[in-house]
Amino acid sequence: MSIEWPAHGLKLQARIEGGTAKIGVIGMGYVGLPLAVAFCEANCPVLAVDLDDAKIDALKSGQSYIKHIDGARIAPQVEAKRLDATSDLDRLGEADVLLICVPTPLSRHLEPDLKYVEATTAAIAKTLRRGQLVILESTTYPGTTREVMQPILEAGGLIAGKDFFLAYSPEREDPGNPTYSTTQIPKVVGADDKVSADLALALYKHVVPQTIAVSSAATAEAVKITENVFRAVNIALVNELKLIFTAMDIDVWEVIDAAKTKPFGFMPFYPGPGLGGHCIPIDPFYLTWKAREFNQHTKFIELAGQINADMPQHVIRVMSDTLDARFGRGLRGSRILVLGVAYKKNVDDIRESPSLRLMEMIEARGATADFHDPHVAQINGTREHPTLNYRHGVAWDPAEIAKYDAVLIATDHDAVDYAALVEAAPLVIDTRNACGKAGIVSEKVVRA
Known part of the structure; x- marks a missing residue:
């Protein structure tokens, strides 16, 4: 059974496949920074977003604040205007794709603390427009994308899978690993509708050697949890x-x-x-x-x-x-x-x-x-x-x-x-x- 794509979905697909979609990466830490640099090196325009002005100032100056990320990889992207850094959350509407790479710590009672995911999702919701793709990369429990993020994003009236697109793709960073960097690690992608899944798969093909589609966002969330429980x-x-x-x-x-x-x-x-x-x-x-x-x-x-x-x-x-x-x-x-x-x-x-x-x-x-x-x-x-x-x-x-x-x-x-x-x-x-x-x-x- 064929799926009818909405017009704004087809437009986004063309921009992603053509490498012209602007990719917003929220959270410039050990996951977000190498991901942003990888997309820049694939000639994709990137909006790097973080509330820490010290990080933003460093990026604007072409400098790295993470030891295993060489500043020599950042400076050329800034000079070529492929990397634009900001702490202004009102600019989130500029991006065609938004990748969320924020912390997911535990509370003092060893329960999930999703305040950073929720706050970031609420900030995205304020400027959310038709045709945007939102992907959570932060590690979390199965069901977070659908049960926590989706209601926040849909509160303004836009519908996931129809007006905007929503997926989950777990980060697989191993800081300092000389063998497997961001661009050498296969990417798992899950979404609750086919259009969102296909758009996310098309996006990551720019920077990773292999993409693996799973049947839902919750399944992709479970994959990441399983990897770390195993270890x-x-x-x-x-x-x-x-x-x-x-x-x-x-x-x-x-x-x-x-x-x-x-x-x-x-x-x-x-x-x-x-x-x-x-x-x-x-x-x-x-x-x-x-x-x-x-x-x-x-x-x-x-x-x-x-x-x-x-x-x-x-x-x-x-x-x-x-x-x-x-x-x-x-x-x-x-x-x-x-x-x-x-x-x-x-x-x-x-x-x-x-x-x-x-x-x-x-x-x-x-x-x-x-x-x-x-x-x-x-x-x-x-x-x-x-x-x-x-x-x-x-x-x-x-x-x-x-x-x-x-x-x-x-x-x-x-x-x-x-x-x-x-x-x-x-x-x-x-x-x-x-x-x-x-x-x-x-x-x-x-x-x-």
Whole structure:
């Protein structure tokens, strides 16, 4: 059965396929900025939107504020007038397509906090016109696009799938990944009507190698949740195995590296001090919350979340016990240097980083906690860790490192000289096996 396209839908399709549709990207963070740059590099005009004037000023000057996004990619787009940056939400009506890339955090009660999605959708609704395509990319629970966004957008009288078009396509960014950048990752697209789906698929074909259509927006939302639940559960498994194998005097990293030589049926995940980043620590709770509406219980997912949440306590316990055994003192009164506050190696992203929780826990035990991170000079304002806000990192200086009672490796950045670290520090607590991977064997190193 053929679908009759509205005239403004056909017009938008022609603009998208011809590369002349103006693409508004709302939220210039770790998802929105690389997406905006990718469309610019595909010769599409882009309106970059963010309420943070500092980000907008940087973009207008052709500069990047995210370490792994080279400013050399931004400046030519500004000079060619393909990238236009603004904090004025009244300009949203100028765009033919609007991509929403805003945060979706958790509340204090571990429930979805959609205030940024709702506020952005309300801002779009004020200037919404016939023929616009709106796509949510932020990770959320199945049903958000239809149940939360659509009513807000339709409140002015325009109808989704008829007057304007609405879809969901989950972001799949992996900051700092040298193999898979924005333009090398397939894109899943879901919508509740065929016209919206086809328009979204046509859009992303400009920048990604493959587009995968699913049957609805809710299905696409479920795809993203599933990806991150899979990772959270498997990380919890290896974190639990670490505790078990350590008690048996077995090296869990050696076990995993040997197991991954099997060419089928095994995928390596590695333990750590806890979960970080915007996705894995948060997304499973979105599904847990939504599942209750259907009287379903996510026991397995919640157990994994608890295991991962408990890992910082394990690290603190190992560090305290080791300080007591080696030097006759626990954490109280000790000076600890936390190496790495980014949530993963080789990036400057501190969102949900377990390092921040570890620093607070260290100080709650009566110790002082400084940090060094080659990619993060200062901990900027965070809602969850106000006592650490605007704290500056310390410089890399072996003579100064020697004055700390212990160094806690929380993030295994490649830029760190681990041999020099172990030589200088009286004790190293290694949560990432960074020293082992560097081939360093020393009684100073204790893995946690």
